[in-house]
Amino acid sequence: MRTALAVLAGRLVRVLARARGGGSAMPGRVALLIAPRFLGRAVERLPLGVVFVSGSNGKSTTTHMLVRVLRAHGVRVFTNPSGANLPQGVASALLAEAPLSGRLDADIAVLEVDEAYGPRLASVLQPHSVLLVNVQVDQLNRFHEPDRVVRMLAAIAEKATRHLVVNGDDHNLVRLAAGARGGAALAAFRLDPSLLADSPWLARGDNPALADRGAASTLPDTIRVTESSGATATLVVDEAPLSxxxxxxxxxxxxxxxxAVAMAHELLGDRFRPAEAATGLASMQAVYGRGEVLRAGPGADAEQIELLMMKNPPSLQVNLDAIAEPPEQLFVAVDEGTPDPSWIYGTDFAAIDHVDVLTGTKCWQLATRFAYGDIPVASVEPDLTRALAAFLALPTPAHGRKTILVNYEQMMLIRRQLGHLELEGAA
Incomplete structure (x- = not known):
């Protein structure tokens, strides 16, 4: 009875929250207040159990990729929306699919989890398999130092009893996997050394994230990226190339x-088929804000807007490195979601040659950084609504796409102002 009440109350709050535009963690918070065991009850009878995905950068996209690959193999998957990686966010996601009994009708749950809340969620949800993507400098106001994040991820990894898959190019995760005591089978995914050498940021000799190749070789090499160009890549799967x-x-x-493919390979075993994995990846759209292309404006006159979201130094740099040529029109927005943006002084902005509109409460800090880099800024407008209107009023670029570089909080606001009220990426 308590679970049914939690589901009904949570759904009511969810309807009210969506009426205001966008998702909310409040429905899950209400459900957990009424039924504290709501999360554990929801997944306790899943035939294939629970998988966690965590790390500093890329966990949203990786989670969605893994879901798509598993579904392409006929597996019924429950997952949480991008960013809903705290307990109340996961509970909110469950409310959309769980019946009044509270128990999910699915084969497996693949959940993105926040690094800090992951150990707590692991104690409740008991994931048998864990995928860790990387450890990078992230949210220093919250995590203070990467070593603390490593300890959080280690606590999550300890819960893995079947599979522990880590980034074999990240020395923190290689060491973590070697010391894991949960009894899980170990596997790794990697980039070919030539790709690391060609990446301006990844190849830096002082990059502390890179694993020692000798230490990395102690982990089974499940999946390796050998080629990457634009929005295509070649993976080596079971010694065969997969485009x-x-x-x-x-x-x-x-x-x-x-x-994602490495974890699917471990989970599915003999059922894994490379062709289905490729089909699953090809069916996926960009997770909101992460390279997503939106349309702004009516009908045939709508313009394409590319959203590039950055959370921290690594995510900003890899997005800049992926830009083939300087954007013809560029909008930059950063607010208090990035409390101390001083780390931008270590960023290589060679990929951009100007900024058309700069906004957000941190706009003047960024304007100063761009001035030091001799990057002209045409307009600084702290108010997001006015700034976005000015940017959209610019003539359509010759190549037909405007570019927006934002932090997470500004991305959410911009999507809403562009009329995209849903805040859940399609998994």
């Missing part, structure tokens, strides 16, 4: 695809 289509351009999306 895949990515949801957006960039080497980081190829790494995400390798992570």
């Amino acid at each position: 895949v289509v990515l949801p957006a351009r960039g080497l980081h999306y190829a790494a995400d695809a390798a992570a």
Whole structure:
């Protein structure tokens, strides 16, 4: 009775929240207040159990890729929307699919989880398999240092009893996997050394994330990326090349695809089929804000708007590195979601040659950085609504696409102002 009440109350709050535009964690919060065991009850009878995906950057895209690959193999998958990776967010997602009994009708749950809340969720949901994508400098106001994130991810990994798949190019995760005591079978995904050498940021000799190749070789090499160009990549799967289509351009999306395929390969075993994996990846659209292309304006006159979201130094740099030529029109928006943007002084902005409109509460800090880099800024407008209107009023670029570079919070607001009220990427 308590679970049924939690589902009904949560759904009511969910309807009210969506009427205001967009998703909300409040429905899940209400459900958990009424039925604290709601999460555990929802997944306790799933035939294939629970899989966690976590790490600093790329976990949303990797989760969606893994879901698509599994569904292409005929597996019924429950997953949480992008960004809904806290307990109340996962609970909110469950409300959309769980019946009054609270128990999911699916084969497996593939969940993106926040690094800090992952250990708590792992204790409740008991994931048998864990996929860790990377450890990078991220949200220092919250995590303070990467070593703390490593300890959080290690606590999640300890729950894995079947499979633990990690980034074999990340020394923190290689070391974490070697010390894991959960008894899970270990596997890794990697980029070919030539791709690392060709990446301006990844190849830096002082990049602390890169694993020592000798140490990395101790992990089974499940999936390797050998080629990446634009929105396509080649993976080596069971010693055979597999061409895949990515949801957006960039080497980081190829790494995400390798992570997803590696975990699917372990989960499915003899059922895994490379062709189905490629089909699943090709069916996926960009997760909202991560290389997503939106349309703004009426009918045939609608313009294409490419959203590039950055959370931290690595995510900003890989997005910049993926830009083939300077955007003809560029809008940059950063607010208090990036409390201390001083790290932008270590960013290589060679991929852009100007900014048309700069906005957000951190606009003047970024304007100063661009001035030091001799990157002209045509307009600084702290108010997002006015800034976006000015940007959209610019003539359509010759190649037909405007580019917006934003942090997470500004991305959410911009999508809403462009009329895209749904905040859940299609999995």
